[in-house]
Amino acid sequence: MERRNQTGAGDFILLGFTNDPDLQSLLFGLLLAMYLITVTGNLLIILAVISDSHLHTPMYFFLSNLSLADIGFTSTTIPKALRNIQTQSKGITFAGCVSQICFFFLFGSQDNLLLTLMAYDRFVAICHPLHYVVIVSPQLCLLMALGSWLVSVLGMLPETLSVLRLSFCTNMEIPHFFCDLPEILKLTCSDTLINNIVVYSVAIVLAVFPLSGILLSYSQIFSSILRISSAKGKYKSFSTCGSHLLVVSLFYGTGLGVYLSSAATPSSRMSLMASVLYTMLTPMLNPFIYSLRNRDIKVALGRVFSQTVPLRARLT
Template identity: 75%
Template structure:
């Protein structure tokens, strides 16, 4: 077969999860259930944060933004995978693949930035409690969110635009259920040095630096907690950080697992499971972590659900 840039002639093939029809049906039901739980759980977090006046604080403002980003993050990859399973198809166009790469990087970087911003919020709340409302004012909170969006979009644009220069030869099979940029780079039949440099640069700026900020914030938090004399004060301080620290560990733990498994050249099934953990399990578990470990959020969710249940019959009777 003649080699050349065939992106205009052929679609990429997302190999994803292979198996017989029964296995495909099981995967479809499982992943659809996980996606619906993710969307519903994060949507409840957003509604609770908006509707309950007790949660109109910077911490829950950032949390509602994180929940929105998690919904978008999973919606970038899962619906396409479900459609492919339903239609018994594995195709994705070159434009669709680039779009998936762009939005996947945007929302992945936003997750990282928002977790960093939330760590800074906890740092100010515990280490500078008397100045918390002055420092974490609405203007600063809005600027932090806006800055996170701008940095994420610019980083993703840089990686996606450099991918436009790639040419592909005979192999168009991606060993995953979505267009992962490292997997796409492996298929290119041209020089990818520039792309790899851009990937490493964006990873350092939008991944390593935010993680360093999180580690610094929590090192200062732990030092401040150790200086608290009463055991009740220490427990209260730890409880305010417990939910966020659990989400940080889950997000970066699964994310590092994906790249470590890729570097270790594990089997395709192991790599797929790592991707599932990163793209599906983590966003699905975040609402459970915050609702189960956070007393204020549990109370807000109870009030939201009871209000919805009480207004339903009344609304029906009025009609």
């Protein structure tokens, strides 16, 4: 079989969802709507947190960073998928493919770490409320946020650099709508031992450890809530972490679904459909979860809209 080094490799072919022309128009509209909702919803969360001084707290600071990461996470994959559908072109260059892998891991890892930081914030707020202001100081929040971005970059580098060493066979078709690393590794003619070691090592550091931290935090949180005597007190304490718990369940539930479906069946179609939930649905629903369940966010968004309408009226 002919082998082709990455320096001379042609375009990869993203097979996408379907070849049916009738379904492609519907798919384009659906993806575009989901993308616009995701970007708009998360931008509104960021704007609300920045503009309202009542939201200048650790929880909302981390939430605004999560919204920024979700915008980046979605923008890594959907615009290219939309362009391919619109132009009826399925090609993506090797450089473009590596860029997708790079930013996919960067923003995906950042989501993991930010959800962990938000769990820690809720742990301190519920288990150590009297010391909350001292423990979770603005300086510490800034350091933790910067640290999470730095760790994400450091975790992304070995994933990306390990792909650059690969050479590929004549089959360059990826049964996905973006360059998913497991699918890329199936196409290579190179030994993937190093890549697999890197993938599993990074997954342990940036996925397993954060998830363990979240589970540990919530075990302490639930233990503290159960010790509260009044039902009203229990409800109030649980409501402060309900939105975050729902987002965590959605993020890790869909993420695990992708990899479990890939392990359970060789069907790339099943992995593709599971990836839709992970890469599109979760970032789109996060703003709704936080805004619908959070009175402070709804009030802040109301202020943003009330300031926007008079400004628009003056401009017209």
